[in-house]
Amino acid sequence: xxxxxxxxxxxxxxxxxxxxxxxxxxxxxxxxxxxxxxxxxxxxxxxxxxxxxxxxxxxxxxxxxxxxxxxxxxxxxxxxxxxxxxxxxxxxxxxxxxxxxxxxxxxxxxxxxxxxxxxxxxxxxxxxxxxxxxxxxxxxxxxxxxxxxxxxxxxxxxxxxxxxxxxxxxxxxxxxxxxxxxxxxxxxxxxxxxxxxxxxxxxxxxxxxxxxxxxxx
Amino acid sequence: xxxxxxxxxxxxxxxxxxxxxxxxxxxxxxxxxxxxxxxxxxxxxxxxxxxxxxxxxxxxxxxxxxxxxxxxxxxxxxxxxxxxxxxxxxxxxxxxxxxxxxxxxxxxxxxxxxxxxxxxxxxxxxxxxxxxxxxxxxxxxxxxxxxxxxxxxxxxxxxxxxxxxx
Amino acid sequence: xxxxxxxxxxxxxxxxxxxxxxxxxxxxxxxxxxxxxxxxxxxxxxxxxxxxxxxxxxxxxxxxxxxxxxxxxxxxxxxxxxxxxxxxxxxxxxxxxxxxxxxxxxxxxxxxxxxxxxxxxxxxxxxxxxxxxxxxxxxxxxxxxxxxxxxxxxxxxxxxxxxxxxxxxxxxxxxxxxxxxxxxxxxxxxxxxxxxxxxxxxxxxxxxxxxxxxxxxxxxxxxxxxxxxxxxxxxxxxxxxxxxxxxxxxxxxxxxxxxxxxxxxxxxxxxxxxxxxxxxxxxxxxxxxxxxxxxxxxxxxxxxxxxxxxxxxxxxxxxxxxxxxxxxxxxxxxxxxxxxxxxxxxxxxxxxxxxxxxxxxxxxxxxxxxxxxxxxxxxxxxxxxxxxxxx
Amino acid sequence: xxxxxxxxxxxxxxxxxxxxxxxxxxxxxxxxxxxxxxxxxxxxxxxxxxxxxxxxxxxxxxxxxxxxxxxxxxxxxxxxxxxxxxxxxxxxxxxxxxxxxxxxxxx
Numbered sequence: 100x101x102x103x104x105x106x107x108x109x110x111x112x113x114x115x116x117x118x119x120x121x122x123x124x125x126x127x128x129x130x131x132x133x134x135x136x137x138x139x140x141x142x143x144x145x146x147x148x149x150x151x152x153x154x155x156x157x158x159x160x161x162x163x164x165x166x167x168x169x170x171x172x173x174x175x176x177x178x179x180x181x182x183x184x185x186x187x188x189x190x191x192x193x194x195x196x197x198x199x200x201x202x203x204x205x206x207x208x209x210x211x212x213x214x215x216x217x218x219x220x221x222x223x224x225x226x227x228x229x230x231x232x233x234x235x236x237x238x239x240x241x242x243x244x245x246x247x248x249x250x251x252x253x254x255x256x257x258x259x260x261x262x263x264x265x266x267x268x269x270x271x272x273x274x275x276x277x278x279x280x281x282x283x284x285x286x287x288x289x290x291x292x293x294x295x296x297x298x299x300x301x302x303x304x305x306x307x308x309x310x311x312x313x314x315x316x
Numbered sequence: 317x318x319x320x321x322x323x324x325x326x327x328x329x330x331x332x333x334x335x336x337x338x339x340x341x342x343x344x345x346x347x348x349x350x351x352x353x354x355x356x357x358x359x360x361x362x363x364x365x366x367x368x369x370x371x372x373x374x375x376x377x378x379x380x381x382x383x384x385x386x387x388x389x390x391x392x393x394x395x396x397x398x399x400x401x402x403x404x405x406x407x408x409x410x411x412x413x414x415x416x417x418x419x420x421x422x423x424x425x426x427x428x429x430x431x432x433x434x435x436x437x438x439x440x441x442x443x444x445x446x447x448x449x450x451x452x453x454x455x456x457x458x459x460x461x462x463x464x465x466x467x468x469x470x471x472x473x474x475x476x477x478x479x480x481x482x
Numbered sequence: 483x484x485x486x487x488x489x490x491x492x493x494x495x496x497x498x499x500x501x502x503x504x505x506x507x508x509x510x511x512x513x514x515x516x517x518x519x520x521x522x523x524x525x526x527x528x529x530x531x532x533x534x535x536x537x538x539x540x541x542x543x544x545x546x547x548x549x550x551x552x553x554x555x556x557x558x559x560x561x562x563x564x565x566x567x568x569x570x571x572x573x574x575x576x577x578x579x580x581x582x583x584x585x586x587x588x589x590x591x592x593x594x595x596x597x598x599x600x601x602x603x604x605x606x607x608x609x610x611x612x613x614x615x616x617x618x619x620x621x622x623x624x625x626x627x628x629x630x631x632x633x634x635x636x637x638x639x640x641x642x643x644x645x646x647x648x649x650x651x652x653x654x655x656x657x658x659x660x661x662x663x664x665x666x667x668x669x670x671x672x673x674x675x676x677x678x679x680x681x682x683x684x685x686x687x688x689x690x691x692x693x694x695x696x697x698x699x700x701x702x703x704x705x706x707x708x709x710x711x712x713x714x715x716x717x718x719x720x721x722x723x724x725x726x727x728x729x730x731x732x733x734x735x736x737x738x739x740x741x742x743x744x745x746x747x748x749x750x751x752x753x754x755x756x757x758x759x760x761x762x763x764x765x766x767x768x769x770x771x772x773x774x775x776x777x778x779x780x781x782x783x784x785x786x787x788x789x790x791x792x793x794x795x796x797x798x799x800x801x802x803x804x805x806x807x808x809x810x811x812x813x814x815x816x817x818x819x820x821x822x823x824x825x826x827x828x829x830x831x832x833x834x835x836x837x838x839x840x841x842x843x844x845x846x847x848x849x850x851x852x853x854x855x856x857x858x859x860x861x862x863x864x865x866x867x868x869x870x871x872x873x
Numbered sequence: 874x875x876x877x878x879x880x881x882x883x884x885x886x887x888x889x890x891x892x893x894x895x896x897x898x899x900x901x902x903x904x905x906x907x908x909x910x911x912x913x914x915x916x917x918x919x920x921x922x923x924x925x926x927x928x929x930x931x932x933x934x935x936x937x938x939x940x941x942x943x944x945x946x947x948x949x950x951x952x953x954x955x956x957x958x959x960x961x962x963x964x965x966x967x968x969x970x971x972x973x974x975x976x977x978x979x980x
């Protein structure tokens with residue numbers, strides 16, 4: 100009969116209307132600022148810079164190699180190398196970024212900078228509340244704003260950070276073993292050629308990893 | 317005769333004048349709507365409620381809308397370049413002025429014979445209904461027939477001639 | 483005491499005007515009535531907007547607005563401030579005068595309709611002999627304002643929306659009038675107060691409302707359909723069709739003029755719901771004889787609000803019709819059915835009281851409804867879709 | 874306050890003025906629709922006369938003038954519908970509503 104479907108539909112909406120007052124699970128709305136959906140572990144918004152240790156400036160893993168700057172598709176990363184070197188977290192003197200800016204109004208969250216970084220220095224953040232009332236400089240983040248501790252990284256991406264740490268530790272161990280072997284070899288050499296003038300001993304924090312060699316290229 | 321009468325009469329005449337003088341056809345249609353509304357108010361001031369409301373319902377609700385529909389269907393909303401008045405406008409104006417002069421003269425001449433004041437007639441809608449189906453039942457039927465014929469006629473006249481266009 | 487409460491607004495008005503000299507009193511009484519209507523219904527409009535949004539949300543398992551004030555009830559205040567402070571934009575090519583006048587004409591015409599609605603016992607602004615005709619005359623005037631708005635904006639969406647709105651309003655005005663005529667036939671009066679009086683008595687505890695008769699129920703149904711179309715509400719909201727016409731005839735309106743259109747639409751809903759309640763649901767009369775002690779105006783407003791709730795409910799349920807479906811429905815189903823209903827009403831009027839006329843009238847109407855629904859509104863198989871491209 | 878001998882005279886003068894305006898419109902405009910508008914104005918002026926005479930006439934209870942006006946309103950609606958239908962039909966045929974260009978019957 101004409102109008103049957105209308106009545107059926109009206110009953111359906113009436114059920115929804117009454118049901119929404121009775122059962123809470125019908126209402127799927129999350130009232131955002133007060134209630135939040137926990138962010139998924141693999142969520143990514145914009146990049147940040149990881150630092151180790153308590154001091155953000157000293158602990159930055161970035162060595163200003165500028166690979167990310169070159170690879171960035173929308174060219175939103177600006178890096179200025181430092182003139183001097185300073186020891187990185189393992190103590191090896193490295194160039195550090197005197198300036199590291201990311202324009203997140205340009206960034207498209209593609210994660211390529213993270214993929215290409217040989218130092219695990221740049222990672223994706225999950226922070227999305229970045230609105231600002233400053234139209235011109237507000238979305239240009241400098242290195243102070245970008246720097247986040249390794250603990251923070253562990254907090255937002257625990258699985259990934261654990262992998263990264265394991266890899267770094269492995270590389271560090273490898274580098275130390277290599278250094279040790281080199282030192283031993285040098286010592287053996289020195290012992291063998293005792294008559295020869297004293298050679299310069301390799302410094303304790305020798306080439307940390309293979310990519311660092313690549314950086315020197 | 318009160319201030320209200322003069323205001324309403326001025327509104328009606330202004331609406332009519334504007335309808336005749338405006339260049340844009342849609343403006344003319346809207347102006348004539350004002351004239352229709354003024355006439356409805358004049359009917360009300362003459363204690364003819366039913367006629368006044370029928371006037372609003374038919375003229376503003378139907379005729380004015382029909383007119384604007386016709387204007388838009390005939391692309392008449394643009395002002396034509398060649399002028400809005402016909403070649404023989406002067407003759408028309410003279411005839412209209414002459415008729416107004418004659419009518420005005422006639423009214424003025426017979427003014428003394430017109431009734432002075434009349435008590436407002438106590439006519440209810442019920443009386444009108446009774447008169448419509450009593451004394452005036454034949455005209456009513458004829459009007460019904462006429463309206464049916466007009467509906468059919470208007471549909472046929474304005475119907476798209478499919479054979480011709482395809 | 484109950485009588486006092488029932489007439490409280492009349493008594494208040496009389497008390498207020500007794501301070502004035504006798505010559506001014508009738509004038510002041512009218513002014514007070516107008517002021518009351520002009521305050522109460524926009525207030526109801528503000529309340530309705532927030533309830534509509536919350537109710538629609540609930541129907542779609544959402545929460546609806548809940549940010550401004552407790553449970554979001556101050557939302558209309560925020561909306562009002564917003565629309566008042568927004569820039570009033572008039573398109574460069576628009577016809578400025580007509581563009582300005584359109585919302586005013588709409589709101590004035592809609593407000594005029596309230597003048598004849600009996601909001602309670604003795605609570606009618608003008609008790610006109612031809613009240614129903616006046617109401618429909620004012621309703622017809624809104625079409626002009628819609629045309630003015632659409633045409634003066636010089637925007638294709640506006641003019642399309644306006645033409646759709648006018649075509650729809652003209653098509654559905656016929657069944658709207660014809661379904662009201664049945665009530666006039668039985669009551670023998672166009673005065674809305676007389677129509678309410680005719681329904682204000684009881685058989686046992688049940689009221690003699692017209693909706694509880696076969697012809698009255700059919701009329702009420704057709705009236706409701708036509709009224710929904712007349713106020714451009716879902717499922718007949720083609721003139722506004724956000725998804726196709728942006729906002730129809732008020733696309734080019736912003737700020738307070740837009741708010742006026744919005745107000746006009748809701749006031750139209752209130753007035754036509756009030757008319758429906760007056761014609762078929764006994765206006766301000768109580769639904770049971772033992773409830774007559776409740777003030778009459780409470781009944782009127784609760785019936786009005788119930789009708790508004792049904793409007794909102796339909797909006798939450800039904801999708802929009804297509805233009806050809808709309809016109810087919812008006813001319814092939816609603817109009818013939820109301821015409822038949824006129825005949826049935828005449829039959830009811832002249833058959834002797836008793837069960838026979840109930841059976842005969844109900845049978846005719848139900849049979850016609852089923853038959854016309856099957857034949858006229860049957861789903862047609864149009865075959866494979868054919869396309870015509872522009873040359 | 875007025876120079877009119879009777880209220881009826883004022884109404885008759887307004888009606889005459891409207892009639893003349895309508896006639897002028899019908900005779901001077903080029904657009905067929907505006908000619909129709911002029912005719913409607915003339916009809917309305919006549920209605921006003923009927924109502925005024927009914928109101929101030931000797932037998933208002935007979936409703937003659939009122940009835941005439943009501944029938945005239947009904948007929949005018951039909952006339953407008955048919956007239957505009959004709960205009961639209963002519964427009965389809967001649968692609969114009971300009972009456973000065975519709976001179977094909979001219980010898």
